[in-house]
Amino acid sequence: MKTNNKNTTKKTWIQYGVFALIAITLYATGLHTEVIGFAQRGLLATGLMNPDVKELVMAQESANTTDAPNLTKADMNFNLLDSDRNVTSLKELKGKVIFINLWATWCPPCIAEMPSINTLYDTVGDDVAFVMLSLDRRFETAKAFNERKGYGFPIYAPADAIPEMYNTNSIPSTYVIDAKGNLALTHRGMADYSDPEFIEFLYSLK
Numbered sequence: 001m002k003t004n005n006k007n008t009t010k011k012t013w014i015q016y017g018v019f020a021l022i023a024i025t026l027y028a029t030g031l032h033t034e035v036i037g038f039a040q041r042g043l044l045a046t047g048l049m050n051p052d053v054k055e056l057v058m059a060q061e062s063a064n065t066t067d068a069p070n071l072t073k074a075d076m077n078f079n080l081l082d083s084d085r086n087v088t089s090l091k092e093l094k095g096k097v098i099f100i101n102l103w104a105t106w107c108p109p110c111i112a113e114m115p116s117i118n119t120l121y122d123t124v125g126d127d128v129a130f131v132m133l134s135l136d137r138r139f140e141t142a143k144a145f146n147e148r149k150g151y152g153f154p155i156y157a158p159a160d161a162i163p164e165m166y167n168t169n170s171i172p173s174t175y176v177i178d179a180k181g182n183l184a185l186t187h188r189g190m191a192d193y194s195d196p197e198f199i200e201f202l203y204s205l206k
Contacts, residue, residue, distance in 0.1 A: 074177040079159035098177040100131045109190040110172040119194035121153040178205035
């Protein structure tokens with residue numbers, strides 16, 4: 001009986017050691033962020049994290065009403081650095097629907113929602129301008145991540161201070177600007193942006 005107990009204890013410690021080694025390896029290689037992001041992706045399938053339907057409807061009504069008093073003009077005075085290190089500006093996207101997403105490679109919820117954003121880009125990319133704004137300390141890190149994942153959307157880094165309208169301590173954060181230059185939607189946290197209702201909402205802002 002004692003021998004069996006010793007064998008069981010030894011096996012348990014070996015299992016703990018293997019789990020610890022896996023955890024250390026994941027953190028050492030930086031892959032823990034992607035593992036956590038993959039786990040959180042399951043939450044997106046529930047739809048509970050998506051922008052509120054009421055919020056979408058209100059934003060849509062505001063965008064379609066020219067004399068609506070509660071419209072907020074988006075701050076277009078923001079310079080961006082593209083992946084080729086060219087400086088561009090939100091002003092150059094004026095007249096288009098703009099999807100802005102603040103993210104970073106070290107942010108698991110950001111990683112979790114990216115496949116849905118890439119699907120969204122494949123669906124509406126010809127009609128909607130995408131500004132995937134990396135907050136990584138080194139832009140090269142974000143570029144390498146995007147290339148490794150094979151995402152098609154363009155990524156940017158701030159070329160100057162982020163305007164107060166988009167400055168937040170919470171990422172991912174997403175902003176949608178309509179074709180008239182109004183801030184149509186602000187959403188904090190991850191979401192499934194490939195949702196048909198959200199796609200319909202974007203098309204309504206043209």
